[in-house]
Amino acid sequence: MSEFTLRLRRYDPESGQAPYWAEYTVDLEGHRSVLEGILQAKGELDGSIGIRCSCRAAICGSCGVLINGKTGLACHTHLDKAARHAKDGVIEVEPMANMPVIKDLIVDMDAVHWKKIQRVTPWLINKEPIPEREYIAPHESMVDITQSMACIQCGACVSSCLSLEIDPLFVGPAALAKAYRFVGDPRDAQQYERLKDLAEDPHGMYDCTHCFSCIEACPKGVAPMNQIMRLRRVAGDHEIVDRNNGHRHEAAFATLVKGYGLLHEAELLPRSYGGDSWFGKFHPAAGQELLDSLPVITRALLRRKVTPKGALLGHKIPKDDLASVQRIFDAVESRDERDELNLYISGYDEDDTGAQDAGAGGQAHAGNAADQGQPGQTPEESPAR
């Protein structure tokens, strides 16, 4: 047993007082969870501490909090690890961000999280006719959407989302991951409509800025950002060109990286608006956007974020490196099917050959690493048993 000090962010809405910090010292083994620490404080020291919790095993999704400023489940974080990451050895626990606080560590999930879930028509719209027995659906597609089904609706990704902090109307990582659960479901009749809707929404799937926060925060390895990227790729498959220019922007991004080896920032905007070629800048829509962006461009030049030469010519990288980048593009683009990483490893034991296992294992580790945000701790790969 060792002593740990918890510094909890307390707030009593009936007191008329501002939120405050309160410290509690608990006595537990280091591998016990922060939740167990809080429950010991609540049980033995102060029963008025408010926190939602039930399963204690990262399944019910009740106990999302900020621990030392980072979102996670209290039951899923060890005390000793939390103490190591604390700035003064005292474990700081606060309510989740991006949602209003009701009391102490309890936030209003309905006002934010569940409202956004409702936004994506979160139920299956059946393909007709509904079969007498089960729908025949590929094993792979069920495994694929099971990653989204693994979401426990804890709101950790919503709390950690930087885009939501800027745009509270953003549909957000949890709801978009939920949307993928239907878009990827072969039994759903309205995949195109769902994608079109979320692509056209100015706060929809193109509002994500790929900051990876949600991947790091998610305790279940759902990797919401990856689900958002999948939505975008499938929207591309459906040739959905949206009014947010999200699809064209991504296409321009890829073309430029393929052509220059690095992003050519000055070309990105005109191509996103005017069309994905050098002539894009002469399109009226691009002209308008360039005009609108003049203040930003001027500031960037003044602050030397870009030089006039760089803006005109783009970055140059050595020929060999450029060839390597292009080989990666060629290899990826020549595949018949897109390889999507998945948490649940697809396949059967019969075809459990060494090479495939190593590949699948690699994917599993990628999932786990994202899960924990600690790539260094992933176990070594092993050949098939």
Add this chain to the structure above:
Amino acid sequence: MPAHDVLIIGAGLAGQRAALAAADAGATVAIMSKVHPVRSHSVAAAGGINAALNPEDTWESHAFDTVKGSDYLGDQDAIEIMAREAPEEILHLEHIGVTFHRNEHGELGTRAFGGASQARTYYVADITGQAILHVLYEQLMKYSDRVDRYEEWFTTSLVQDEDGACVGCVARDIRTGAMEVFTAKNVILASGGCGQAFKPTTNGLIVTGDGISQAYRIGAPLMDMEMVQYHPTTLVENGFLITEGARGEGAHLLNGDGERFMEKYAPNKLELASRDVVSRAEQTEINEGRGAGPDGAGIYLDVTVVPRKRTLEALREIVNIGKDFAGVDITRDPILIRPGQHYVMGGVKTDAHGATPIPGLYAAGEVACVSVHGGNRLGANSLLDTLIFGKRAGMHAAERARAMAMPAPKAAGAKLREDVAEIDAIIARPRTGRRISAIKTELGEAMNRYCAVFRDEDGLRQGLEIVKRLKEEAATAYVDDRGTVFNQDVLGAIELGYMLDCAEAIVLSAIERKESRGAQFRTDFPERNDDEWLKHINVTTNGGDDPAISYSPVTITRWQPEERKY
């Protein structure tokens, strides 16, 4: 004052399924839960759900396995209904979007489970309960215009009319502290079991026997309460559940000598014998000094014999639990487990429509006892039980509602004032009694000592004395929180009362049953005794009177009791 045809208390699988069925039958429906529905403990059910859906399987085989698993205490008429309706329910779940595992042909695939003569367990990796619960909640969101949801409302008591019929409840909005009467033509209890009366338990902190106790307090009989399931594989470290799916996928159990000891106890089914048999075998190994790990207090579960790739795909949740909560990579090393409290087969006595003897009061899921599980529940039959009897209760209640007017119970106002006063009184208690957490811990540890895998008269009597003393102490236990917004402290005091009621009924029934059957093993009566004890034990209270014990017959349709071997 909200008024509905059907009011459902509890929003796990049974409650949500009941709500959807009642709404489909045209009733006005409210569903109330002290937590957000997806936090309900059904979420933790991992392994799967049984149904004889394969053409080569039969519902009779499923029903017989269940009867045998129940040690012949299950009511065979109800078991037949459950087994017959199971395939249709699986297809219904599939149609509304549950992402069940598929075989290489894209059809539903199965896994093996304990006590079953066929692989008939349908599953979603090892998050089956979660997947079904979340899909049902998707449907509830779709039904927003037809089903009123009261999320984070805590039920304090059931309301009866002058004739004793159940016509609603009193509940507290946890968020504001407001108390209100909910009137209903029918109330369906679906608020789960009472695992928190034990420590350790695989059950979540919310599983405090609320519905069992609420029904008990208005005179509904509790049946088979002595039958408490100890799951064979819970972590020694903290009591967390390791799904039976692990053994379904082929994992072995090894004692401290590395011996696959199930060969001695169940030579045919080995690790996949029924849960009571496996738990007893493990406890015997531990008690006779052949346990594994520190103090020989555990048993090894060896998942390494399952191909790693399969483990990562089908048992991912327990890979994580092993890693996060025990520091073990189960794909490489065995993990220490032991039997731990998991489920109560007993509950509020109902018929096959979920109706209790109290008019207007239904129960479904773990809170209820139909009885389809009898002395021992088979793995992957609990999800099925919640859905089949949730659906049946919802339909039957909707039907009953059609023929009656909305009640206007005269006593409702008084009941509301009584409950408000009770909460005020708890908050006002002086700080002279014990802490609630201390009483709860003592209760849990006592139940786990005296009312576990092996029991005897002396131990049970000691347990009963402790429960009685704790009941008195609970009446003066104090709370710290004096507020109204999210006052979890005062709710904890009420939940403690619920758990103590359940514990009392469990111990009384266990003392009463002087034989060994299913999960009840009496070292002082080690044999099954069909002549005297092939019957259900019921416990009832009338007001503040001492609990009374009565019996009811076991329904036998086609399977006469025989010796049980695995």
